[in-house]
Amino acid sequence: MEDKIGVAFVTSEDASGGKETTLLSIMQAMLISRMVIVGDPLDATGHYSTSCVGAPDARAAENGTKLGKRVAELVKKLKK
Numbered sequence: 001m002e003d004k005i006g007v008a009f010v011t012s013e014d015a016s017g018g019k020e021t022t023l024l025s026i027m028q029a030m031l032i033s034r035m036v037i038v039g040d041p042l043d044a045t046g047h048y049s050t051s052c053v054g055a056p057d058a059r060a061a062e063n064g065t066k067l068g069k070r071v072a073e074l075v076k077k078l079k080k
Helices: 019-032 058-079
Strands: 010-012 051-053
Touching: 010 019, 019 051
Parallel strands: 010 051
Antiparallel strands: none
16 A cells, blocks of 8 residues: 555544544554555644545535645646
8 A cells, every 4th residue: 555645534423533643643653654644634624634424414525625726636636
């Protein structure tokens, strides 16, 4: 997995369901695998990554789309 782009996103049924802890654990595994980690763009949550409670609502879906676009942009840059 070395030098591959990685991104994490999570959901839980509870507002305090440990989403940030889970995101960090996933990111730790990616770092151990020497992956390049992509975080949320600032116009989304600007934090670790996209997360939501339960099924994604419109805002979470929009943030997920922004994160996907950021990943795609970085893939293009790294391929050059």
